[in-house]
Amino acid sequence: xxxxxxxxxxxxxxxxxxxxxxxxxxxxxxxxxxxxxxxxxxxxxxxxxxxxxxxxxxxxxxxxxxxxxxxxxxxxxxxxxxxxxxxxxxxxxxxxxxxxxxxxxxxxxxxxxxxxxxxxxxxxxxxxxxxxxxxxxxxxxxxxxxxxxxxxxxxxxxxxxxxxxxxxxxxxxxxxxxxxxxxxxxxxxxxxxxxxxxxxxxxxxxxxxxxxxxxxxxxxxxxxxxxxxxxxxxxxxxxxxxxxxxxxxxxxxxxxxxxxxxxxxxxxxxxxxxxxxxxxxxxxxxxxxxxxxxxxxxxxxxxxxxxxxxxxxxxxxxxxxxxxxxxxxxxxxxxxxxxxxxxxxxxxxxxxxxxxxxxxxxxxxxxxxxxxxxxxxxxxxxxxxxxxxxxxxxxxxxxxxxxxxxxxxxxxxxxxxxxxxxxxxxxxxxxxxxxxxxxxxxxxxxxxxxxxxxxxxxxxxxxxxxxxxxxxxxxxxxxxxxxxxxxxxxxxxxxxxxxxxxxxxxxxxxxxxxxxxxxxxxxxxxxxxxxxxxxxxxxxxxxxxxxxxxxxxxxxxxxxxxxxxxxxxxxxxxxxxxxxxxxxxxxxxxxxxxxxxxxxxxxx
Amino acid sequence: xxxxxxxxxxxxxxxxxxxxxxxxxxxxxxxxxxxxxxxxxxxxxxxxxxxxxxxxxxxxxxxxxxxxxxxxxxxxxxxxxxxxxxxxxxxxxxxxxxxxxxxxxxxxxxxxxxxxxxxxxxxxxxxxxxxxxxxxxxxxxxxxxxxxxxxxxxxxxxxxxxxxxxxxxxxxxxxxxxxxxxxxxxxxxxxxxxxxxxxxxxxxxxxxxxxxxxxxxxxxxxxxxxxxxxxxxxxxxxxxxxxxxxxxxxxxxxxxxx
Numbered sequence: 001x002x003x004x005x006x007x008x009x010x011x012x013x014x015x016x017x018x019x020x021x022x023x024x025x026x027x028x029x030x031x032x033x034x035x036x037x038x039x040x041x042x043x044x045x046x047x048x049x050x051x052x053x054x055x056x057x058x059x060x061x062x063x064x065x066x067x068x069x070x071x072x073x074x075x076x077x078x079x080x081x082x083x084x085x086x087x088x089x090x091x092x093x094x095x096x097x098x099x100x101x102x103x104x105x106x107x108x109x110x111x112x113x114x115x116x117x118x119x120x121x122x123x124x125x126x127x128x129x130x131x132x133x134x135x136x137x138x139x140x141x142x143x144x145x146x147x148x149x150x151x152x153x154x155x156x157x158x159x160x161x162x163x164x165x166x167x168x169x170x171x172x173x174x175x176x177x178x179x180x181x182x183x184x185x186x187x188x189x190x191x192x193x194x195x196x197x198x199x200x201x202x203x204x205x206x207x208x209x210x211x212x213x214x215x216x217x218x219x220x221x222x223x224x225x226x227x228x229x230x231x232x233x234x235x236x237x238x239x240x241x242x243x244x245x246x247x248x249x250x251x252x253x254x255x256x257x258x259x260x261x262x263x264x265x266x267x268x269x270x271x272x273x274x275x276x277x278x279x280x281x282x283x284x285x286x287x288x289x290x291x292x293x294x295x296x297x298x299x300x301x302x303x304x305x306x307x308x309x310x311x312x313x314x315x316x317x318x319x320x321x322x323x324x325x326x327x328x329x330x331x332x333x334x335x336x337x338x339x340x341x342x343x344x345x346x347x348x349x350x351x352x353x354x355x356x357x358x359x360x361x362x363x364x365x366x367x368x369x370x371x372x373x374x375x376x377x378x379x380x381x382x383x384x385x386x387x388x389x390x391x392x393x394x395x396x397x398x399x400x401x402x403x404x405x406x407x408x409x410x411x412x413x414x415x416x417x418x419x420x421x422x423x424x425x426x427x428x429x430x431x432x433x434x435x436x437x438x439x440x441x442x443x444x445x446x447x448x449x450x451x452x453x454x455x456x457x458x459x460x461x462x463x464x465x466x467x468x469x470x471x472x473x474x475x476x477x478x479x480x481x482x483x484x485x486x487x488x489x490x491x492x493x494x495x496x497x498x499x500x501x502x503x504x505x506x507x508x509x510x511x512x513x514x515x516x517x518x519x520x521x522x523x524x525x526x527x528x529x530x531x532x533x534x535x536x537x538x539x540x541x542x543x544x545x546x547x548x549x550x551x552x553x554x555x556x557x558x559x560x561x562x563x564x565x566x567x568x569x570x571x572x573x574x575x576x577x578x579x580x581x582x583x584x585x586x587x588x589x590x591x592x593x594x595x596x597x598x599x600x601x602x603x604x
Numbered sequence: 605x606x607x608x609x610x611x612x613x614x615x616x617x618x619x620x621x622x623x624x625x626x627x628x629x630x631x632x633x634x635x636x637x638x639x640x641x642x643x644x645x646x647x648x649x650x651x652x653x654x655x656x657x658x659x660x661x662x663x664x665x666x667x668x669x670x671x672x673x674x675x676x677x678x679x680x681x682x683x684x685x686x687x688x689x690x691x692x693x694x695x696x697x698x699x700x701x702x703x704x705x706x707x708x709x710x711x712x713x714x715x716x717x718x719x720x721x722x723x724x725x726x727x728x729x730x731x732x733x734x735x736x737x738x739x740x741x742x743x744x745x746x747x748x749x750x751x752x753x754x755x756x757x758x759x760x761x762x763x764x765x766x767x768x769x770x771x772x773x774x775x776x777x778x779x780x781x782x783x784x785x786x787x788x789x790x791x792x793x794x795x796x797x798x799x800x801x802x803x804x805x806x807x808x809x810x811x812x813x814x815x816x817x818x819x820x821x822x823x824x825x826x827x828x829x830x831x832x833x834x835x836x837x838x839x840x841x842x843x844x845x846x847x848x849x850x851x852x853x854x855x856x857x858x859x860x861x862x
Contacts, residue, residue: 040653044655044663045655048661048746049656102729103729104719105718105719105780105783107731107736107740110731115728132743138660138743142743181703181705210654210655245630246633247632250657358659359677359679360632467644470644511649512648512649513648516651516700517651517699517703519643519650519651519652520643521649
C-alpha cells in the first residue's frame with residue numbers, strides 16, 4: 001500500500017491563477033474550509049503574463065458602452081460558437097468584479113476625473129480594458145493573492161495534482177498528487193473540487209505559455225468522465241516575439257496595437273487592410289487616415305484593421321510570411337516607434353520596452369519589433385453550467401481557461417482576465433453550495449489513489465527508457481508541425497498516429513535521481529495530461545471540417561453554418577486515462593433567447 | 605560557435621558543490637536556456653524554478669557569477685568570457701540545487717495588515733493618477749525575492765528573520781501606507797515587529813531590483829520618517845494623548861496584525 005499524507009477540506013481549488021484564487025476567495029468568504037493547490041509558488045501563475053487588461057463595459061471612457069455591446073463583441077469574436085449564457089453573464093458581471101479588485105487594493109490607471117481608465121483592444125467596439133500599463137495580469141494576480149492571504153486561505157504550493165478522485169457513487173471527492181520539494185505523495189478529500197488549471201500551450205514548440213500550462217485540468221476532468229467541448233479551438237496570438245530563437249513565442253501585448261502600433265510587411269505596407277473579412281467590413285476602416293483618426297474619435301471613424309480579432313490577424317501574418325513578405329526572422333513588423341512618442345511608449349508599454357531591450361537588444365521606441373503567431377490560449381475546455389461552473393460529473397466545478405464555451409472559437413483580448421474573475425467567482429459559489437448540500441464526509445476511492453501513485457512512480461522503476469525531455473520535444477514538434485495555425489485532414493491523421501506512438505513511448509518513460517524536486521520526473525508526470533489534451537485537440541480539429549475562429553482548415557477554408565450549430569463533445573468513461581478511448585461527436589449548442597438574438601440583427 | 609562552460613551548484617540542505625557542464629553556445633540565449641539544455645541532455649534532475657521566462661513572474665532568481673539575477677533575463681553574450689557560475693540565492697535554505705525555500709517571505713506576507721478602504725461610494729472610488737503612481741511603482745514587484753537575498757540584515761544575520769520584514773515587504777507597507785484610500789495605520793507595527801529601524805540604507809536592494817523600483821529612496825526612507833514621526837515626535841505624542849484619533853491607532857493596528 002502506498003504511503004501518503006491526507007488533508008480534508010470542504011472545497012479544494014486546483015490552480016492558483018486568477019480563476020482559482022477568485023474561486024477560493026468566494027468559498028472561504030462563505031465560511032467553507034478551503035484550500036488552494038498550485039504547481040508553482042503562490043503568485044507565479046500564468047495570469048501574471050497577461051498584459052493588456054480586463055475587459056469590462058464600465059463605460060468610463062466611452063459612456064456609449066454597455067453589457068449588450070460587450071456581449072455582442074464577444075459572440076462575434078467567437079464566431080457565434082460561444083455559450084451565450086456565459087457570454088451574457090461575463091459581460092454583465094465583469095464591471096462589478098473589476099470594482100471589487102479595486103476595493104481589495106488594485107491600483108488601475110486612472111482617467112482624468114479619477115475613475116478607472118480603459119484602453120482599446122482588438123474586437124472591442126469601445127475602449128473597455130481596465131489596465132495597469134502593460135502588467136495588468138500581475139496587478140490582478142497580486143491583488144487576489146493578497147486577498148486570499150488576508151482571508152487566511154490554506155495554500156499548498158509546489159504541489160502537483162495527478163488525478164481527481166471520486167467516491168463510491170461517482171461524485172468527485174478529492175485529488176491525489178505530490179509535493180514537488182520532496183516527492184512525497186498527498187491526498188486531498190473534499191466535498192467539492194474546483195479545477196482552475198489554465199491552459200495547454202506547452203504542447204507546442206512556440207508558445208507564450210509557461211511550463212505549467214500542460215492541460216492538467218482538461219485531462220483530469222476527461223479522465224473523471226466529464227465532457228470537453230471545442231478542443232480544436234486553440235488561439236494563436238498574432239504577436240509573439242520571433243527572435244532570438246530562445247525567446248520565440250513570448251507574448252507581445254495587443255496593447256501595442258491598441259495604443260497605436262501597426263503591422264507592416266517587408267514592403268512597409270500596412271497589409272491588414274487587405275485581410276478584412278466580410279463579417280467585419282462594415283466596422284473596419286478602409287483607409288489609413290480613417291484608422292488613424294479612430295484612436296481619438298471612435299464615433300465618426302471605424303477601427304483600423306490591425307485591431308480585428310486575433311484569429312484574423314494571426315492568419316494574415318501567416319499569409320504574408322508565406323508569400324515572402326516577412327521580416328528577416330520569419331515574422332512581420334510591429335511598428336509603434338514611428339507613430340507614438342518615446343515617452344508615451346515607455347509609459348504605456350513599460351514591460352514591452354524592457355522585454356525587447358533586454359532579450360532582443362531592440363529599442364521599441366526607435367525600431368519596429370519583429371513578431372509572429374504564437375500558441376497562446378485554449379478556448380475549448382470542460383463543458384460547464386454557465387451559472388455555477390458545474391461540470392457534467394457531480395462535485396466538479398471548472399473555471400477559467402480550463403472551462404470551455406465562454407469564448408466560442410476565438411477569444412477577444414481582455415476577455416480572459418474578466419472570464420477568470422466572473423467565472424472564478426461563480427464556480428466558487430457553485431462549489432460552496434454543492435459542498436454545503438453534501439451530507440457526510442467525502443471518501444475518495446482508494447483504488448484510484450493507489451493506481452495514480454503507482455503510475456506516477458513507475459518511471460523510477462525503469463532503468464532504461466524514454467527521456468521525458470525527448471518525449472516533450474517530439475510532442476512539441478508534432479503539434480507545431482501538424483496541428484498548428486493552419487491544419488489539413490491528412491496532417492491531422494498523421495498527427496493522431498504520431499500521438500499514439502508518443503503515448504506508447506511515454507508509457508516507457510524512465511527517470512534517474514530521487515523524488516525531491518526532480519524536474520525530469522515532474523515532466524514525466526505532466527506528459528499524460530499533455531498527450532491526452534493534444535489528442536483531444538487533434539481529434540476535434542479532424543472532425544470540425546470547417547474553418548472557424550482559432551481553427552483553420554486549409555481543406556475546408558470556409559465556415560460551415562451546420563458546424564456553427566454544434567459543439568464537438570469529447571468524453572471518456574469515468575476512470576479513464578491517457579491511452580484510453582475518447583468518444584467524439586457533435587451536440588447542438590444552447591440556443592440563444594430571442595431578446596439576445598435581436599442584438600445581432602444589424603449583421604444581416 | 606564555441607562551447608560554454610557552466611558551473612552549477614548541485615546539492616541539498618546537507619551540502620553540495622559546483623558541477624561543471626560544457627555545451628555548445630547558441631545565439632541569443634539567456635542563462636535559463638542553458639540550464640534547460642543541461643536538464644534535457646545531461647542532468648535531468650537539475651532542479652531550478654521558472655515560469656514565465658520573460659522577467660514577469662520572478663521565479664528563476666539565482667546568483668550568476670555571484671550576483672543575484674533572473675536567469676531568464678540574463679543574456680549569455682553579456683556575461684564575461686569564461687566559465688559561468690550559477691548558485692542558489694544564499695539567504696534562504698536550500699531545497700535542491702538552484703531551488704531555495706522562500707517560505708520566510710510568505711510568512712512575512714501574512715503579517716501585513718490588509719488594505720482597508722472606506723465603503724465604496726456610488727459610482728466607484730475616485731483617485732487621481734498622480735496620487736497612485738508611487739503605489740503603482742511598488743506594485744511592479746514580481747516577488748523574485750532578490751532584494752531579500754542581498755539585504756545584509758537577512759543575508760548575514762539569520763536570526764533577524766524573526767523580527768525583520770525585509771525590503772520586499774517595506775515596499776508593500778509603503779504601498780499601503782501611501783494608498784489614498786487606506787485607513788489602516790501600520791507604523792507602529794513596522795517599528796516594533798517588522799524591524800524597519802534595522803535597515804541601514806546601503807541600497808543593495810535597489811541595485812538588484814529587476815523592476816528598477818527605488819526601494820530605498822521611495823519606500824524605506826519615507827517609511828522610516830513616518831515611523832519616527834509617529835513614535836518620537838513630542839508634539840504628535842502630545843496630540844495623541846489629548847485628541848482621540850479617527851484612524852485606528854498605530855498600537856491597535858500593531859495588535860491587530862498579530
